[in-house]
Amino acid sequence: MDKNKKYLNIYSELINGIENNKIKANTKLPSENELMKKYNVSRATIRNALELLERNGYIQKIKGKGSFVLDINKLKLPVSGLTSFKELNSCMNAKVKTIVKELDVVQADDYLANRLEIPYNQDVWKVIRVREINDKRIILDKDYFNRKYVDLLTKEICENSIYEYLENQLGLKISFAKKEITVKKATQEDKEYLELEDYEMVVVVRSYVYLEDISLFQYGESRHRPDKFKFVDFARRNKM
Amino acid sequence: MDKNKKYLNIYSELINGIENNKIKANTKLPSENELMKKYNVSRATIRNALELLERNGYIQKIKGKGSFVLDINKLKLPVSGLTSFKELNSCMNAKVKTIVKELDVVQADDYLANRLEIPYNQDVWKVIRVREINDKRIILDKDYFNRKYVDLLTKEICENSIYEYLENQLGLKISFAKKEITVKKATQEDKEYLELEDYEMVVVVRSYVYLEDISLFQYGESRHRPDKFKFVDFARRNKM
DNA sequence: AAGTGGTCTAGACCACTAT
DNA sequence: TAGTGGTCTAGACCACTTC
Structure with a gap:
């Protein structure tokens, strides 16, 4: 799995947390600053990971507030986006x-x-x-x-x-x-x-x-x- | 319109070019390097603009090759993405x-x-x-x-x-x-x-x-x- | 005033494609 | 080998929210 792409690893780690309900819906993720420290990476890398989460409907970022976890059960995405x-x-x-x-x-x-x-x-x-x-x-x-x-x-x-x-x-x-x-x-x-x-x-x-x-x-x-x-x-x- | 967001200005300038057929379908956009020079901005700013173009189906980036303009007439996007x-x-x-x-x-x-x-x-x-x-x-x-x-x-x-x-x-x-x-x-x-x-x-x-x-x-x-x-x-x- | 995400800069190295 | 986009770093300033 570990393809040496830090942002993808962080992305999937966060997804796992959300899907296993370890990170609860309607709570805040740690701030980008905190995530930088936690994963010991630059902010751009964290932002790459969060951008993917947002694009795929896992979180909603709000300026000045933070990144909020959406309720995936309520939003139930189309799983893959392509296969029929x-x-x-x-x-x-x-x-x-x-x-x-x-x-x-x-x-x-x-x-x-x-x-x-x-x-x-x-x-x-x-x-x-x-x-x-x-x-x-x-x-x-x-x-x-x-x-x-x-x-x-x-x-x-x-x-x-x-x-x-x-x-x-x-x-x-x-x-x-x-x-x-x-x-x-x-x-x-x-x-x-x-x-x-x-x-x-x-x-x-x-x-x-x-x-x-x-x-x-x-x-x-x-x-x-x-x-x-x-x-x-x-x-x-x-x-x- | 000019909201002082460079990447949005570049984005809409490129969109205009594509929609007015000044930038032809199936051709290459200038490379990120060239766009940096042309607009006198950093690469991250160019990449922000191109990321938006790609997300909205205007271009397809191919590693090692470049950014290719898609045929919007063939792909005819859902215009807004939200309104019914x-x-x-x-x-x-x-x-x-x-x-x-x-x-x-x-x-x-x-x-x-x-x-x-x-x-x-x-x-x-x-x-x-x-x-x-x-x-x-x-x-x-x-x-x-x-x-x-x-x-x-x-x-x-x-x-x-x-x-x-x-x-x-x-x-x-x-x-x-x-x-x-x-x-x-x-x-x-x-x-x-x-x-x-x-x-x-x-x-x-x-x-x-x-x-x-x-x-x-x-x-x-x-x-x-x-x-x-x-x-x-x-x-x-x-x-x- | 302090903390948040949004934008931007100026670098760097990588993997991939072309020739 | 040279050029491309992909990833990453280490800064900076901004607008916005919260207190």
């Missing part, structure tokens, strides 16, 4: 299963070429998965990966976490994503794959995911039964 | 109208006391508004404000922007919000106020909005006709 399945379902206690319906290399048609910003006919991984939650088929995930960045995908990888494979095995660095949430009439495909009951609509989450070097490498559509969908967002007011 | 109505509808060219259906001070029942974390029976502003987009009643906004922070609200204020009033007239500093997007069966009230056509469901955006001193001052529900709803999010991968 895990992020969109905070149903931690649910029984979850992934069924791979399709796993192919296809050649980009106009639609895909456009979505992935690649030439027509270029190779693309196509992955269609159904997510079962508590034995009900609730989510249909259709994902497309630029083959240039992903040489191989297997059924096993797709049944577990593709992202874990991409990041930990292939060493791809995912940096940001654009997401779009809309509601659409359910298609024939939705009705086939999902247990939609009487619902006529699905929630569609489209994502465009980029690597660290700004290359677009994935386009995905996550289609949810509306009653089971929930998206939680923590947003800070922009400066200026 | 404007943020959730990027229909900029649409004709928009707000109709105030109800504007009262009420006493918190159990539900509201819970939502706003105030004692039972405490005074709360209740505002119910219908939003017309292109002459169709599309959104029903139900907002509740802790009276402690908002002494007076008028029909005129509610027809324009309540937030503008709170921030610019009352000087309230809004700092962050928790939002939750779900889809629910339309209620009788939804059907009454909105032109739902055949849709049986509405998209519900619940927000809890906090001031700079961490006090919760607003709870709101924004109820949307599903076909007109769209939420766009720009998310960065968390460190660690």
Whole structure:
């Protein structure tokens, strides 16, 4: 763990304290001055750590007063900020299963070429998965990966976490994503794959995911039964 | 504008360049070293400015390479990050109208006391508004404000922007919000106020909005006709 | 007046990318 | 090897809150 990055170590030490309730919500953190002494680092390092805590909704700094610990139980952040399945379902206690319906290399048609910003006919991984939650088929995930960045995908990888494979095995660095949430009439495909009951609509989450070097490498559509969908967002007011 | 904050001035100068296309997408910004010389400031100041640009999706920094300008047209950020109505509808060219259906001070029942974390029976502003987009009643906004922070609200204020009033007239500093997007069966009230056509469901955006001193001052529900709803999010991968 | 976080300076060394 | 952004230090002054 210890990557010799002092501010990250301090950051995670503070997070641990907050999540284990050793540092209580609505109390003050030690001042930046005190933290400097405690960790024997410069103020900029402390500020780097606190900046991360603030950005991720753990604390709120107030000028002249101090850094206040927010109630994470009340604010319950979207855990990762990027992954679709895990992020969109905070149903931690649910029984979850992934069924791979399709796993192919296809050649980009106009639609895909456009979505992935690649030439027509270029190779693309196509992955269609159904997510079962508590034995009900609730989510249909259709994902497309630029083959240039992903040489191989297997059924096993797709049944577990593709992202874990991409990041930990292939060493791809995912940096940001654009997401779009809309509601659409359910298609024939939705009705086939999902247990939609009487619902006529699905929630569609489209994502465009980029690597660290700004290359677009994935386009995905996550289609949810509306009653089971929930998206939680923590947003800070922009400066200026 | 010049608030003597160098990094904010540099930040907005760079934003202007990007938005007016003087600084082109997919090109590199000058290096931090060059920007230091250009603006005659220290590197930390430049880094403060670039950090803001990166956080807001204008650039992507790549170690060893430089700061690359992202295509804002492709990524189209949620404009403000907090306000409900404007943020959730990027229909900029649409004709928009707000109709105030109800504007009262009420006493918190159990539900509201819970939502706003105030004692039972405490005074709360209740505002119910219908939003017309292109002459169709599309959104029903139900907002509740802790009276402690908002002494007076008028029909005129509610027809324009309540937030503008709170921030610019009352000087309230809004700092962050928790939002939750779900889809629910339309209620009788939804059907009454909105032109739902055949849709049986509405998209519900619940927000809890906090001031700079961490006090919760607003709870709101924004109820949307599903076909007109769209939420766009720009998310960065968390460190660690 | 003392303490807090916000801004800023002027250095330094590092890991990474380019060539 | 030279240039880039990432981390870190040791100062300084400011505006704000608390007393």
